[in-house]
Amino acid sequence: MLDLLQNFAPVSLPPEAEALRPHVKAFLAERLGNTVPADIRARSWTGFDAEFSRDLANKGWVGFTIPKNYGGGGGGAFDRFVLVEELLLAGAPVAAHWIGDRQSGPLLLRYGTEAQRQFFLPRICRGEIFFCIGMSEPNAGSDLASVRTRAVRDGESWVLSGSKIWTTHAQKSHYMIALVRTSGDPADRQRGLSQFVIDLTLPGISVCPIVDLTGDAHFSEVFFQEVRLPADALVGEEGAGWAQVNAELAFERSGPERIYSSVALLDQWTTHLRSVGASVAATRKLGMLIARLATLRQMSLAVTARLASGESPLVDAAILKDLGTQFEQDVPTVIADALADDPHPIDDQELVRALAYVSLISPTYSLRGGAREILRGMIARGLGLR
Numbered sequence: 001m002l003d004l005l006q007n008f009a010p011v012s013l014p015p016e017a018e019a020l021r022p023h024v025k026a027f028l029a030e031r032l033g034n035t036v037p038a039d040i041r042a043r044s045w046t047g048f049d050a051e052f053s054r055d056l057a058n059k060g061w062v063g064f065t066i067p068k069n070y071g072g073g074g075g076g077a078f079d080r081f082v083l084v085e086e087l088l089l090a091g092a093p094v095a096a097h098w099i100g101d102r103q104s105g106p107l108l109l110r111y112g113t114e115a116q117r118q119f120f121l122p123r124i125c126r127g128e129i130f131f132c133i134g135m136s137e138p139n140a141g142s143d144l145a146s147v148r149t150r151a152v153r154d155g156e157s158w159v160l161s162g163s164k165i166w167t168t169h170a171q172k173s174h175y176m177i178a179l180v181r182t183s184g185d186p187a188d189r190q191r192g193l194s195q196f197v198i199d200l201t202l203p204g205i206s207v208c209p210i211v212d213l214t215g216d217a218h219f220s221e222v223f224f225q226e227v228r229l230p231a232d233a234l235v236g237e238e239g240a241g242w243a244q245v246n247a248e249l250a251f252e253r254s255g256p257e258r259i260y261s262s263v264a265l266l267d268q269w270t271t272h273l274r275s276v277g278a279s280v281a282a283t284r285k286l287g288m289l290i291a292r293l294a295t296l297r298q299m300s301l302a303v304t305a306r307l308a309s310g311e312s313p314l315v316d317a318a319i320l321k322d323l324g325t326q327f328e329q330d331v332p333t334v335i336a337d338a339l340a341d342d343p344h345p346i347d348d349q350e351l352v353r354a355l356a357y358v359s360l361i362s363p364t365y366s367l368r369g370g371a372r373e374i375l376r377g378m379i380a381r382g383l384g385l386r
Helices: 002-007 021-032 050-058 077-090 095-111 114-125 241-254 263-276 280-308 314-341 349-366 372-382
Strands: 131-134 150-154 157-168 175-181 193-199 205-210 219-230
Touching (some): 002 280, 021 077, 077 263, 077 280, 095 114, 095 175, 095 193, 131 157, 157 175, 157 193, 175 241, 193 241, 241 314, 263 314, 263 349, 280 314, 314 372
Parallel strands (some): 131 175
Antiparallel strands (some): 175 193, 205 219
């Protein structure tokens, strides 16, 4: 337990990373302006804007941590932390490039062949191609080890059959990196799993968007019916998919995106309280939320430091993700309760719209990237409790 606490020791952003912040702020102010409503800013994760992503790529900020010889920005993990923090605080529409930048690119850099790196990485960094993740499956929830989608070797190619679900923006993506079974059966759990990069235009692939409670359709179910994949679609080693996907999930669970999903709502409520004059009770609630956010940000920086040193902090990232998504889900509840306690009518319709949206979407926060129960099992194993 003491070792785990030491992993979250306070970390400061290096000056060279902090020096990036004003440049990102200036770009966002020019590109987005200052009039984006809070309910739209709250959709930052799901805001798919290919043109914005290409403009960001032109600044060298897509694939920021990819080496320059592959078309990336050559930045470090702390640089990306500053960039992501400012994008999310501004409510920028990041969904188009998000997955390729955050995990597909780094995964291919670490495990891909040189041919895969040369083909995919420069295109990711230019904002030309977008990726989605093929992990979750129907009837499996967040239990990745129960994968049933299967790829069978057939001569010099693979034949893929099965389905994936909750696949964010699959309907707008060019490629998917999927975890599939290449040997054994679901009872074998982690053994026999491999990763493939899949061209979503191939015959036999059907993408069916799913409308959520907010009325948006940002994720899909994807069906594979005897899809023929070339031999070079395999990422890394056959059968090594479980280790690879866990390294990928450390990228997915560790960044500031796990604490800022509700920040547009929190920001709008703060503006509202300034305008109407906050009660003592509301001020206390706001202070508690800000204190939690500051603590989580420091934890995220600590995990970023470990990523920067080349580690794969799976347990630390799981702790951050669990606590972070709980905070994100508490924000709309605390604000709704505070507004209900206020006897005055609410004239701030922007706040009302943002609260309505975040209240509807927030149950997904603890599902994406691994459900809370799965994460707590990982944490327990990491602590030697099971």
